[in-house]
Amino acid sequence: MSIPFELPPEDRESSPYTGYTRAHWEAVADGLLAAAWRWSTPGRALLDLPGRPSRSGVRSDGLEGYARTFLAAAFRVAGAGGSDPHGWLERYAAGLAAGTRTPGRDDAESWPLVLDHDVQGQPMVESASVALGLRLTAPWLWKNLDAGVQDRAEEWLRGALRHTPAPNNWYLFPFTVAGFLESVGRGDAETAAARRRALDLLEGWYRGDGWYADGDGRAFDHYNGWALHLYPVLDAHLAGDGKPAAGHGARLREHLAGYSLMFGADGAPLHFGRSLTYRFAATAAVGLGALTGHTPLPPGTSRRLVNGGLRHFLDRGTLTDDGLLALGWYGPHDATLQSYSGPASPYWASKAFVSLLAPEDHPLWTAREEPAPAEGADRVLALPAPGLLVQSTGADGIVRLHNHGSDHVRPHEGESAAEDDPHYGRQAYSTRTGPTAPGNIADNHLSVEVDGRGSVRRRIHPLGAGHGDGWGWAASWHRPVYAAGPPMVPGLRVESVTVVRGCYELRVHRVAGAPDGARVTHTGWATGPEEPVASVLHGLHGWDEGPEPVPAPQGTAYTRWARVPRLRGRAGGTSVHVCLAVLTAEPRPAPPVDAVAAVVADDDGVEVTWAGDGARSRVEFRPLTVTLLR
DSSP states (O other): OOOSSOOOOOOTTTOTTTOOOHHHHHHHHHHHHHHHGGGBOTTSSOBOOSSOOOTTOHHHHHHHHHHHHHHHHHHHHHHTTTOOTTOHHHHHHHHHHHHTTSTTOSSSSOOOOOOOHHHHOHHHHHHHHHHHHHHHTTTTTGGGSOHHHHHHHHHHHTHHHHSOOOSSGGGHHHHHHHHHHHHTTOOOHHHHHHHHHHHHHHHHHEEETTEEOSSSSOOOSTHIIIIITHHHHHHHHHHTOHHHHHHHHHHHHHHHHHHGGGBOTTSOBOOOSSOGGGGGGGGHHHHHHHHHTOOSSOHHHHHHHHHHHHHHHHTTTOBOTTSOBOSBSSSBOGGGOOTTOOTTGGGGGGGGGGGGGSOTTSHHHHSOOOOOTTSSSOEEEEETTTTEEEEEETTTTEEEEEESSOOOOOTTSOOOOSSOOTTTSSSEEESSOOOOOBTBOOSSOEEEEBTTBOEEOOSOEEEEEEEETTEEEEEEEEOOEESSSSSBOTTOEEEEEEEEETTEEEEEEEEEEEOTTOEEEEEOOOBOTTSOOEEEEEEEESOSEEEEEEEETTOOSSOSSEEEEEEEEEOSEEEEEEEEEEEEOOSSOOOGGGTEEEEEEETTEEEEEETTTOOEEEEEETTEEEEEEO
16 A cells, blocks of 8 residues: 655665664654644644544544644654654644633634543543643743643643543543643642552552553453553653652563564554554554563564554555545444544554654664564463463464453443444454454354344453463353343353464353253354455364354455354253364465364363374363363
8 A cells, every 4th residue: 555655765674574764653753743734723723634523522533633643743753852843843832822722612722621531531531642742842842831821731631630530541641641740840739649549540450461451340452552551651761760660660571571472473463452443552562661671572573563563554554545544444444443433533553653762773773673473483372360362373474362351341330232342252353353343243252042142242251371382271251141132041151261272273162051942153253355364163062053154244344345154053051062263374274174183072071182293182161171181
């Protein structure tokens, strides 16, 4: 795909995998900013980008355009030591003065007030980007503002300290606002309280393995990197405060040890969780780790990952013809979006430009690119704390995430299934496929059908995860719930185990408490003609129909139209269902039917003998144990 602004020549000597250098990052930042600024209001307070509005409304979307692009400009200018050849900071200074002159007023420039998240919440999100932008550029922007503008900006920002955030990463927005105010000598008891509150909550959300839950539930996704690690680690780095930097930095280091495997050989991050339209913001944690030294990765590997993430999207139609970031994944894709997404939402991708804070002579930019963790030998990594299992295959560079622990159901919420949640409810995600949209057949899903109604998986209860030499497993259980009729069938429970070896995914399910006449369906990966990958699903036990290909006409973020393989079987009382799934881009993959020599299954467990080496994968349900016998 063509890029509608000029980039420097590629450098294949220092960047043999991507050709990108630090100069490419500067050029992309400048190109994105130039395109977005064509849509500013006369007073420069709002950037009203074209497109369907978010649920927060057009004025909030205009503030979002200002704030999120300001973040890119701030990283760009601060990383250049204040050099601002395009005059970005002059524009943002003018917009700050106009937007804060009469906040809340219904005119062409005034910013909306920062209020509670359930009243008019989005400005609180944007206040953090404004504050971080001001902190990064303080020597060149803030210090040259009139005292009256500074006072007005402070008053507007303090709305974030005086109102209630959403019960998740949003508490880091007032934390960031308070950090800026303290950095310019405007701290007080109110700023101290906001920071203490956020850090206390962050401690409670830490689950281990370098992963935070996004709130009091079990939502683990890209918000770990572009929010929950980014704000506290960057805050400590900018403040030069060694103690919090060491504490939060150690967690970032542990996070990156696993997260770095979640990028495919083509640079793609995993298509998993919400807000995926932020795209290459997924590399922010990698760049931050390299900048601060809190990373287990060699500089060349970090460079490979951040460059690969940026180039991956630029090469695949992320930009419109006039240089704007489109809502979606590659091109526009409504099914990828949440209702809070508006035309400027994709510009949270600006967080990736944190890498520019590393100067030209930093190892992030001087080290030669090295292979990404997903390149080379097959790898398996279990993350018991979030309940995730990561599987990568070197032959095709695909990374798969088997989800046995991350959902988007908060503790106080019931398990109503008014709508399927494709971003969390599916059993597996990858760097080469996306989930199908609601209303289409669900990919990578086990459904218990009762009276013709299929179930969805909402709250996920992890049962454990582990890995050994060349293999790994993860397990969970859930209560199937239904979109129509009663919320659940009393006593109905599904225990699920995924065992991986090479490119193979052994999927084992034990369905207990199913009423007579119930049916079970299981689906595999959704693929289509636009993406050269193959999806195979092979039944091993407990199926009487299939696999059959079922169309998903809305496609996925990777293909306009998709096909999903499906198995069917009978349920009732207790039943066990076993299948082998494969997602591969190899030209001639080994048929799954040839991968397994024997299967023995009953209500207590399953043993699969693998062809070739004769190893046996054994899953026992009471108590749950998963072993590989060689």
